Amino acid sequence: MGCRSSDKPKPKHRKGLWSPEEDQRLKNYVLKHGHGCWSSVPVNAGLQRSGKSCRLRWINYLRPGLKRGMFSSVEEETVLALHRLLGNKWSLIAQHLPGRTDNEIKNYWHAHQKKQLLKAEPDRFSKTSQCLSNPDSQPLNCSKNPGMRIPSYESSESFEKSSTYTDQSLPQMFQSPNRSSLPKLMFAEWFSLDSFSDLAGSEASGGDLHENQSSEHSLVHGYLLGDEPFCSEDHNFLNDVSPGDVFSSQFQLDCHSTASDFIDFNSGESL
DNA sequence: AAAATCCACAACCGCTCTCAG
DNA sequence: GCTGAGAGCGGTTGTGGATTT
Numbered sequence: 109m110g111c112r113s114s115d116k117p118k119p120k121h122r123k124g125l126w127s128p129e130e131d132q133r134l135k136n137y138v139l140k141h142g143h144g145c146w147s148s149v150p151v152n153a154g155l156q157r158s159g160k161s162c163r164l165r166w167i168n169y170l171r172p173g174l175k176r177g178m179f180s181s182v183e184e185e186t187v188l189a190l191h192r193l194l195g196n197k198w199s200l201i202a203q204h205l206p207g208r209t210d211n212e213i214k215n216y217w218h219a220h221q222k223k224q225l226l227k228a229e230p231d232r233f234s235k236t237s238q239c240l241s242n243p244d245s246q247p248l249n250c251s252k253n254p255g256m257r258i259p260s261y262e263s264s265e266s267f268e269k270s271s272t273y274t275d276q277s278l279p280q281m282f283q284s285p286n287r288s289s290l291p292k293l294m295f296a297e298w299f300s301l302d303s304f305s306d307l308a309g310s311e312a313s314g315g316d317l318h319e320n321q322s323s324e325h326s327l328v329h330g331y332l333l334g335d336e337p338f339c340s341e342d343h344n345f346l347n348d349v350s351p352g353d354v355f356s357s358q359f360q361l362d363c364h365s366t367a368s369d370f371i372d373f374n375s376g377e378s379l
Numbered sequence: 380a381a382a383a384t385c386c387a388c389a390a391c392c393g394c395t396c397t398c399a400g
Numbered sequence: 401g402c403t404g405a406g407a408g409c410g411g412t413t414g415t416g417g418a419t420t421t
Contacts, residue, residue: 124414124415125414125415125416145406145407146406146407147405147406147407159406159407160406160407160408163407163408167408196410196411197409197410198409198410199408199409199410210408210409210410211410214410214411
């Protein structure tokens, strides 16, 4: 879109693992220019890769703010709960796990969750597996599975738009009773870097654009959507913010209190 | 020590959706 | 309305390190 095929030659694309030099080229280019049209990125960055490959590499590995390493227990719980709700909608699940990619969650699910469920509840999980592995089945309507409490959403879209979800099996962070009162925030990792670089340029160059994960207090940058100003009295991890403002704030990573707001913002219906 | 197997993760493939011409 | 190209997503495969035999 916006990229004409005639603009670009069709080089032979390299495949396989990315070298550190390729990573550096891609990272430097995107941080400096933004990705724009992905198909033009490898040409402009001097890479013999497809645009698709560059996009994947950036999203899954090079993008600032990515978490690496083990999933925390909160993240595990979140993945489990959201997978129960959404099925294999990895990108949707990833939206609720800042710093995690859909690919990472997908791999994690395959490697860990299935194994653990199988270990814990072999009978029930065998039914779940049949249900989930059937491409025609709707994971949210898997009625063959009486042991699982699955709400009757017909699609992930209806879940996204719903403001009345009350499934008690979800972690508390997803059970906000007054979602409508929450502000709509877009977090830094969803920004194209060129739109965000004014604020976070120095931090981006340090490789940690949006979140300091070294302690229980995480630094978050975001952007307030909508028309209403945001009052810190209602939500205790932000200062007052006006619509359109880019903000930086610190919040305590405690899923049972402040992070409930954080996650609900992520629903971002208007995005 | 070497071979076989397992496992986690990175990357590719193919499909669908969206949008501009 | 049709078509082609790009973006995005989910499934699958490949790779390399770790562990076991």
